[in-house]
Amino acid sequence: QVQLVESGGGLVQAGGSLRLSCAAFGRLSGGAVMAWFRQVPGKEREFVAAIRWSGSILDYADSVKGRFTISRDNAKNMVYLQMNSLKPEDTAVYYCAVSSFYSGVYSIRSLNPYDHWGQGTQVTVSS
Numbered sequence: 001q002v003q004l005v006e007s008g009g010g011l012v013q014a015g016g017s018l019r020l021s022c023a024a025f026g027r028l029s030g031g032a033v034m035a036w037f038r039q040v041p042g043k044e045r046e047f048v049a050a051i052r053w054s055g056s057i058l059d060y061a062d063s064v065k066g067r068f069t070i071s072r073d074n075a076k077n078m079v080y081l082q083m084n085s086l087k088p089e090d091t092a093v094y095y096c097a098v099s100s101f102y103s104g105v106y107s108i109r110s111l112n113p114y115d116h117w118g119q120g121t122q123v124t125v126s127s
Contacts, residue, residue, distance in 0.1 A: 002026035002116045004096045009121030012086055016125070020081040022096030022118060030054040033102040034072060034079040035114065038092035038123075045095065047109040049081060058108050063089075086125045093120040 008020040020036070028034075035050035049070040050058040057070060069082040079096060097114035106112040 002028065002098055002100065004098060004116055004118035006094065006096045006118040006121040009094060009123045011124045011126065014086060014088055014125055014127050016086050017082070017084045018086065018123060020083065020094055020096075020121060020123070022079040022081075024077045024079065024096075024098065028053045028077070028098065029101065031101055033058065033099040033108065033113065034070075035097045035099070035108070036070060036079075036081045037095045037097055037111075038090075039095065039120075040092045045111060048094070050108045051079065052102075061109070083123070086123075088125045088127045091123060091125050093122050095120045 003025040005023045012018050030053055032053040033050055036048040037045045038048050039045040047061050048064055049060045051070045051072055067085045072079045096118040098116045099113035100115050102113050
């Protein structure tokens with residue numbers, strides 16, 4: 001069982017930066033995949049970025065490529081999302097997720113592989 005706790009959200013002006021953190025409580029294997037998703041009211045939860053717990057970065061959504069960076073610190077059991085050049089359309093609740101044993105059957109961008117989710121942290125970007 002893995003518990004995820006996000007932090008670091010807040011209000012920022014367009015063009016600014018935020019770093020989200022996700023603390024993972026529980027054991028993660030090298031085959032685990034950590035990801036960030038986001039959701040705005042009335043819309044589906046959408047993929048942002050994913051990284052394998054062993055270190056290789058798997059994917060970024062096109063809308064955040066070049067602006068967001070996902071990283072992890074295995075020693076601290078933490079995953080981060082550095083968000084730069086923020087835009088109003090980045091406003092959403094951001095969720096951390098883990099796929100404990102990613103098999104590759106489903107796309108890394110879909111919700112299906114993920115078996116644990118955090119409670120979410122609000123990011124608001126003002127124009």
